[in-house]
Amino acid sequence: MNKKEVFFKDRDECSEEFTHITGNITDPTLKVIDELYGAADVLSIKNAQKHQRILLALSVIGTLITMAFLLYDEAELHGLILACTVMILFLFYIRKKADNLDCHRKYIEYRVLAETLRVQFFLSVAGVQKQVKDILPWFIRQGLPWIEDILKALPEMREHKRNPIINFWILDQRTYHSGALEKAQNKKNRDNRTTRIVIAITIIAYIVTLIFELFIYAQNPGNVDVNAVRAILKIVVGTMSAVTLFTSSYYGKLSLTYTIKDHKRMIALYDNAEREISKKGETEEILIELAREFLIENSTWYSYQTKNKPDLVF
Numbered sequence: 001m002n003k004k005e006v007f008f009k010d011r012d013e014c015s016e017e018f019t020h021i022t023g024n025i026t027d028p029t030l031k032v033i034d035e036l037y038g039a040a041d042v043l044s045i046k047n048a049q050k051h052q053r054i055l056l057a058l059s060v061i062g063t064l065i066t067m068a069f070l071l072y073d074e075a076e077l078h079g080l081i082l083a084c085t086v087m088i089l090f091l092f093y094i095r096k097k098a099d100n101l102d103c104h105r106k107y108i109e110y111r112v113l114a115e116t117l118r119v120q121f122f123l124s125v126a127g128v129q130k131q132v133k134d135i136l137p138w139f140i141r142q143g144l145p146w147i148e149d150i151l152k153a154l155p156e157m158r159e160h161k162r163n164p165i166i167n168f169w170i171l172d173q174r175t176y177h178s179g180a181l182e183k184a185q186n187k188k189n190r191d192n193r194t195t196r197i198v199i200a201i202t203i204i205a206y207i208v209t210l211i212f213e214l215f216i217y218a219q220n221p222g223n224v225d226v227n228a229v230r231a232i233l234k235i236v237v238g239t240m241s242a243v244t245l246f247t248s249s250y251y252g253k254l255s256l257t258y259t260i261k262d263h264k265r266m267i268a269l270y271d272n273a274e275r276e277i278s279k280k281g282e283t284e285e286i287l288i289e290l291a292r293e294f295l296i297e298n299s300t301w302y303s304y305q306t307k308n309k310p311d312l313v314f
Contacts, residue, residue: 004146007110011039018042021121022168029155033121036150040114047107054098054310059250061091062313063242070238074231091312098310108305112140113147115298119291120151122169127162128284128291135292137299144302165287166277174270181263184256191251194243202240209233249313258304262297269293 001009018038025031065087072080098104120132133151141148212233216226273290280286 002146003109003144004149006106007040007043007113007146007150010043010106014039014043014046016042016046021118027157029157030121030124032155033117033124036154037114037117037121040110040117044107044110044114047101047103047110050101050103051098051107051310054094054101054103055250055253057094058091058310058313059246061087061094062249063246065091066242066245067239070235070242074234074238095310095312104309108302109144109147112144112298112302113150116140116147116151116295119294120154122165123287123291124157125163126165126169126282126284126287127160128287129160130284130288130291131156132291132295135288135295137296139299139303140295162282165282166274170270170273170277170290174267174274177263177266177270181260181267184259184263187251187254188256188260191247191256194247198240198243198247202237205233205236205240209237245313249311253308253310255304255308258301262301266294266297269297 018035019041020038021034025034065084068080068084068087071077072084116132116136123130123132131151131154133148133154136148136151209230212229215221216224269290273286276286277283
């Protein structure tokens with residue numbers, strides 16, 4: 001099956017209730033767009049949740065392998081080499097499972113479809129005759145032609161009545177991005193805080209190690225188990241490296257820096273659109289330009305998210 005057929009198959013097999021752009025839709029064309037949006041939205045969210053669980057599992061197991069091998073080597077807990085072997089096999093199993101589920105691709109491609117349909121819905125409600133398929137960025141046309149095929153198959157509005165759109169497009173979406181920005185910044189702050197703590201502990205461990213080695217060199221005490229102390233210090237530093245491995249492999253795959261910038265740009269875009277509308281009204285030119293910029297931002301999001309496929313973590 002091609003990607004479009006897979007989407008419709010996933011839609012037909014989905015048991016969850018689909019979301020809606022807005023309620024009380026009477027126009028048959030808008031109903032079609034809303035139903036497709038609801039399916040793409042729900043399926044994207046479901047696959048995003050699967051993708052994040054897989055990233056978390058890969059990161060946790062990769063970190064545990066590091067810790068187990070560290071203790072095997074430094075604490076001479078030789079039985080942990082068997083645990084390493086089991087976890088490595090489990091790591092490959094999860095990676096294979098991720099490929100079979102195809103959740104990363106579905107998450108980002110269905111999101112692009114959902115957002116594209118949402119823009120088409122807004123333009124149709126506003127009475128704009130220009131179709132989204134005519135202003136799609138070239139990147140999406142080339143990279144995701146199946147989405148363009150779905151847009152081309154949409155029925156056209158019978159009547160192009162002008163309806164105010166600022167409240168449930170511009171203002172509502174700006175509110176969404178403000179909330180999403182706060183959540184992304186909280187995750188980024190958590191990642192930064194963990195990194196700072198790890199660096200601080202690592203530096204302290206190195207200083208303690210240096211002082212200890214100088215003390216051993218100068219005093220050469222016979223009542224100190226030098227190897228045991230060295231093993232403890234190595235385990236502390238190794239543990240910090242394992243924590244860094246986890247944060248880089250999990251939070252790094254969330255592209256928080258890019259996501260934060262995206263939300264800020266979208267808030268600025270909607271602020272600018274609101275100012276223009278307050279001066280000139282909801283003109284077709286302003287709405288088409290807003291839709292075009294939104295689609296470009298959507299394609300940018302898709303571009304960097306394609307790099308966040310689940311990978312083996314060692």
